[in-house]
């Protein structure tokens with residue numbers, strides 16, 4: 510059984526889209542596949558039309574039972590999506606998993622222990638992780654044989670990448686098992702020069718640590734999710750489906766495991782099969798297992814080189830100076846002749862502080878920080894020209910501030926400010942200093 514964690518602390522980079530459609534295409538290729546959602550947002554269930562009101566128990570209940578060493582019917586929470594394809598849905602209770610397991614030893618192994626009980630049942634387990642590095646993601650890493658890091662082919666996703674890989678490295682130093690980590694280029698838009706340049710650089714730097722398959726930007730993927738269907742059901746002829754089939758096949762080609770029998774057929778809740786204490790079965794390891802720490806370290810330095818290369822060579826990509834991690838961004842005065850179009854991020858602007866960010870598909874963008882008691886509704890950004898460039902001016906006294914962007918209700922790090930620090934929830938706050 511291969512257990513694939515789809516990890517990136519950056520929100521909205523395509524983790525759930527990859528998880529759902531990779532799992533579905535693996536199943537289509539005859540592999541028994543379990544999709545496990547450990548993101549409290551529960552997007553896998555939404556994207557597969559599993560009704561929230563009928564999911565009485567979720568992966569949260571299973572994990573808590575394992576932590577408390579209570580018997581639990583894992584099958585009870587599983588939903589059959591199609592042939593070979595089951596889902597263990599998440600629920601909002603997962604947000605409290607950290608507090609609820611406080612004091613439980615081995616709480617980072619709850620998912621691994623749970624999955625071992627199913628080791629003979631599936632060929633693949635795909636885990637959709639939350640956009641944060643915390644106990645839940647750590648559980649996924651402890652259970653994983655493989656990690657997929659989806660990376661949008663945009664400049665600023667690369668900026669986050671080296672930090673992301675460093676963080677993964679820190680976490681994985683605490684994991685004893687070997688994991689194969691691969692970067693997956695996602696949301697690739699071949700029509701943009703930047704997209705093409707970034708993809709070429711990614712391939713150059715990550716070479717054998719990157720999937721040959723690239724997931725293109727394809728609106729059919731978005732439509733499929735909004736209708737609760739995997740892409741293969743919604744539009745089998747689409748480019749999105751071809752990409753995910755190719756990804757599944759690329760993955761399977763590295764798999765030595767014998768294909769096992771298909772299971773059930775209709776989309777219905779599965780029969781309850783009680784499970785006992787953790788099975789002694791040990792998950793099979795595929796033949797390409799590599800040492801995680803070494804691979805992440807080399808990927809992380811590759812990401813930094815990659816950025817340096819792009820900074821030095823490309824004039825079509827905005828240059829943002831690298832800053833030391835954990836340091837606040839000391840605001841620069843915005844020169845009078847500097848066009849606003851020339852930067853995204855945060856700058857001193859006359860007596861005020863100007864935030865500019867780009868979210869072309871967002872309906873609302875707000876900022877929450879220690880300057881407004883973390884109340885996003887008090888500092889709403891404006892998409893004045895309708896192009897998706899969101900702007901907000903604040904009058905901040907000199908000092909150091911922490912903040913996060915709230916994009917369509919989802920809290921995330923400022924993608925244009927590399928200066929950040931981990932908050933108590935395992936997520937990153939952006940930091941800036943007004944002089």
Ligand SMILES: Nc1ncnc2c1ncn2[C@@H]1O[C@H](COP(=O)(O)OP(=O)(O)OP(=O)(O)O)[C@@H](O)[C@H]1O
Pocket residue numbers: 519520521522523524525526527548550552638639640695696697724725726727728730731732734919
């Ligand atoms: N290849 C793609 N082509 C077009 N749209 C995509 C693609 N991948 C993802 N999207 C869209 O981008 C948005 C974010 O994707 P998704 O929810 O998969 O990201 P995520 O990393 O899981 O987000 P979060 O961090 O909040 O969990 C969704 O609206 C999704 O439909």
Ligand SMILES: [Mg+2]
Pocket residue numbers: 524525526548552637638
């Ligand atoms: Mg998601």
